[in-house]
Each structure stands twice: as C-alpha cells, then as structure tokens.
Amino acid sequence: MRTDLFTDEHELFRESVRGFVEREVAPHVEEWEKVGRIDPKLWRTAGEQGLLGLGVPEEYGGGGTADYRFRCVIMEELARVGAASVNVALGGFDDLIGPYLVDLGTEEQKRRWLPGLCSGVKGAAIAMTEPGAGSDLRGIRTTAVRDGDDWILNGSKTFITGGSRADVIIVVARTDPDAGARGFTLLVVEGDMPGFTRGRALDKLGQRAEDVSELFFDDVRVPATHVLGTEGGGFGHLMERLPKERLSIAYYGLAAGEAALRWTIDYTKERHAFGKPVAEFQNSKFVLAEMATELDVTRAYLDRSVLALNAGELSAVDAAQAKWWATELQQRVINRCLQLHGGYGYMREYPIARAFVDARVQTIYGGTTEIMKEIVGRDLVK
Structure with a gap:
C-alpha cells in the first residue's frame, strides 16, 4: 500500500x-x-x-x-x-x-x-567508532591536544564506512579528559595530512562492496581552523544529528523489506511444487499477508517520521523507535522471504540471498537495537 x-x-x-x-x-x-x-x-x-x-x-x-x-x-x-x-x-x-x-x-x-x-x-567519512568504543561514544580514547594554532591528534578508529577513499574525515576526539560529555570536539582531517594512515579494509559478512576501514592518527597536526562546530561541543553535535542517521537506516530497512516481498511474490507465483504455484498454498498466502501488513503499518509510521524530519520535529525517541522497529522487521521479513524461496534462496545469484546478509548489520550500526530500546525506555520512565 x-x-x-x-x-x-x-x-x-x-x-x-x-x-x-x-x-x-x-x-x-x-x-x-x-x-x-x-x-x-x-x-x-x-x-x-x-x-x-x-x-x-x-x-x-x-x-x-x-x-x-x-x-x-x-x-x-x-x-x-x-x-x-x-x-x-x-x-x-x-x-x-x-x-x-x-x-x-x-x-x-x-x-x-x-x-x-x-x-x-572527493570522498568523506565520519570517524566515531573505536576498537573499544561502539555504541558508548563516551568510551572514545582518541585524543587531541592543543599546540599553538594546531591540535595534535592521536588514536585509532575502526568500522569506518568509506574510510579508504575519504579525503575529508570528521574525527571525534577527546580534547578535555576532565570535562565528561563536554570534553569532545569534532576535527576535520584531510587525507594527505602527515601522520594519518589507513589500515586494512575489513572483511564483512554483508554489504561487501562498500569499504569499511581502520584509520590511524599518529601526531597528526590539525589546524585549529579545522575544528567543526564548537570546541568541547562534539558530543552534543553528534546527539543532535543522530536522529536523521537513524531514520535513514530505518527507511532503508523498510524499503529493503518491501523489495524482498515483491521479489518473493513474483517467485512464489512462478515456482511450482506438488503441481501448483507455491503462492497458492495457504501457508504461503498467510506468510505473505502477514509480511505485507507489517510493512504497511511500519510505512505509515516512517512516512510520518519523514514529514516530522522535514518540519524539524523528529525527536531522538521517535527516531530510535523507527530505527529498532524497522530494522528488526527487515530481518524478519527477509528471513521469511528466503524461506519461501526454498533452496534457491540460499544461492547468491538470487537477490534475496544477498539481501539476507546485507540486512544483518542494520540492527547494529547507528546504535544497536538494545541502545534504541534504552533511549525509548528511559524517556518513558523519566
């Protein structure tokens, strides 16, 4: 619908x-x-x-x-x-x-x-995640120390999407170890700055065509003019912009689920078993009906969320609800669609197989499902 x-x-x-x-x-x-x-x-x-x-x-x-x-x-x-x-x-x-x-x-x-x-x-990346700091950004250990008109940046980042081709990298660094959440600053590193190196491209389960890399900063001298936003305001800047990122992940999850359903309807109408199309079995129709209904209900919520984003009214809680629900639904829908494809669903030549592995990271990056529920739950009981 x-x-x-x-x-x-x-x-x-x-x-x-x-x-x-x-x-x-x-x-x-x-x-x-x-x-x-x-x-x-x-x-x-x-x-x-x-x-x-x-x-x-x-x-x-x-x-x-x-x-x-x-x-x-x-x-x-x-x-x-x-x-x-x-x-x-x-x-x-x-x-x-x-x-x-x-x-x-x-x-x-x-x-x-x-x-x-x-x-x-040119390409760009944002470098938040570290080997020991994923969803908990306050665990970031990459540091930047002021030295005259520059900042000296040291540390490493991992799971950085687009890292291998990025010419412009927004790096989240701890600039005041005693200031808590107000001790982080966003610095823009350019790809040719001395001391900046790129590590290996990481071997992922899905979304294999998009590079995800390690980045290393060894006494990188970043001009103070490359501070993005306010010094010490990095954590707040991140929190203000996470809702849009999370809505985008949610929306692609919905779109991917809808695409998988269309592929599966077409496949089950063409594929025959026991003398008739797979789509004509009652179980197939029930499964397709359940998925179509869940996707339609989710679309109503996400359409409203997109309009709220346009109006500047999408809250962090609304985005968290959209993100965890739509990406978890994406997992359920694609898993059931693969089942209806039977053995062919396990073959990578069929798009449902690639969609199955590509979908798995959706409930992880941008904040895990568990973190999203924590955000929603904290708001309910505050």
Whole structure:
C-alpha cells in the first residue's frame, strides 16, 4: 500500500533515479560485491546526476533542498535492485557528513570541502567508532591536544564506512579528559595530512562492496581552523544529528523489506511444487499477508517520521523507535522471504540471498537495537 508521502515532483525525480540505477548500478552490483569495492567513477556519475548533497545549498554545489523525501526515493530505487552497499556509500554523505558540514561549518570550511564532495570528486567519512568504543561514544580514547594554532591528534578508529577513499574525515576526539560529555570536539582531517594512515579494509559478512576501514592518527597536526562546530561541543553535535542517521537506516530497512516481498511474490507465483504455484498454498498466502501488513503499518509510521524530519520535529525517541522497529522487521521479513524461496534462496545469484546478509548489520550500526530500546525506555520512565 502506497501512501501520499510523495508528490508528482518526487515521482518525476524517481524516473531520473531509476534510470541512473538501471544504467550505472544494477549491472555492476554482483561484480562490485565480488571484488569488494565500488567503482570510484560511480561517485562522479552520481554527482553529475545531482544525486549527492541533496540538502547542501546550491552555492556549495548541492541540490539545495531540505526535503528528505528525495533521499527516500533514492533509497527505494537502490533497495529495488538489492544495492545496499551503494546506498551506504552514497547515503553516507547525505545522511551523515553533509549535515555536519552544512550546519556546523564556517563559510571557509563549506567552500573548502562541500563542492568537491557534492561533485563526487572527493570522498568523506565520519570517524566515531573505536576498537573499544561502539555504541558508548563516551568510551572514545582518541585524543587531541592543543599546540599553538594546531591540535595534535592521536588514536585509532575502526568500522569506518568509506574510510579508504575519504579525503575529508570528521574525527571525534577527546580534547578535555576532565570535562565528561563536554570534553569532545569534532576535527576535520584531510587525507594527505602527515601522520594519518589507513589500515586494512575489513572483511564483512554483508554489504561487501562498500569499504569499511581502520584509520590511524599518529601526531597528526590539525589546524585549529579545522575544528567543526564548537570546541568541547562534539558530543552534543553528534546527539543532535543522530536522529536523521537513524531514520535513514530505518527507511532503508523498510524499503529493503518491501523489495524482498515483491521479489518473493513474483517467485512464489512462478515456482511450482506438488503441481501448483507455491503462492497458492495457504501457508504461503498467510506468510505473505502477514509480511505485507507489517510493512504497511511500519510505512505509515516512517512516512510520518519523514514529514516530522522535514518540519524539524523528529525527536531522538521517535527516531530510535523507527530505527529498532524497522530494522528488526527487515530481518524478519527477509528471513521469511528466503524461506519461501526454498533452496534457491540460499544461492547468491538470487537477490534475496544477498539481501539476507546485507540486512544483518542494520540492527547494529547507528546504535544497536538494545541502545534504541534504552533511549525509548528511559524517556518513558523519566
């Protein structure tokens, strides 16, 4: 069941996005998954199509729209062809890095970094997670010490999406060990700064085409002009922007679940067992009905959440509810869809198999399901 979330303008944009996906993404997904990397040319092509930096003002090379529904269209079209890796690769800028630079950057910072990122000429990453600090960001040990007009940055980060090709990296560092949550600052590291090195590309279960890397900082001298936002305000800056990231993960989870259901309906109508299509068995119809209903109910909540984000009214609790529910539903739906594919569902040549492994990380990154429930529960009993 479609809702009235999208207007004619969004559907016109969808036609352009679908053409891009069918030409530049769908024919290459399998190869990119095998080699473990997306062709770097994709970012430039996406930039030329105006698919990067949708929310970045036009004067910095972006699309100049604050309407998140355009990004939702891109997620749906990528989910339709099972391109989860590409969604993470392209969405990392629009859902994560872009908002930080637009909201917190100085005029000089915006002009220095945004045009190259919106064009796809440069790549970006945000480095929060460390070997000993995942969902608990207060456990971050990467430090930055002031030295004249610079900060001296030391530490390491892991599980950094886009780390191997990033020219601009927003690093969360502890700048005052005695200030608690107010002791963190965001520093922008450029890829050619002495002392910055990239570690190995990590071997992941799913989303294999998108690189996830280790990053190391050994006495990296970062100019004070590269502080993003306010000194000591890093933790607050992160908390303010996490709802958008979590909604994006939730929305892709919904889109991926809807795509899996469509694939499965088509498959069970064509696949025969005991003399009739699998779709005609009562159990098949019941399972399909249950999944369709859960997805429709979830879409109603997420559509409302997208409109709340557009209006600047999406709360951290609303985003946490959306994130844990939609990603857990994604797991259930894709698991049941794979079951209805039978043995063929276990073969990677079928998109449901790749969707199965790609989905698993959805309940982990951006804050685990358990952390999301903690946020919601804490709000209920405060």
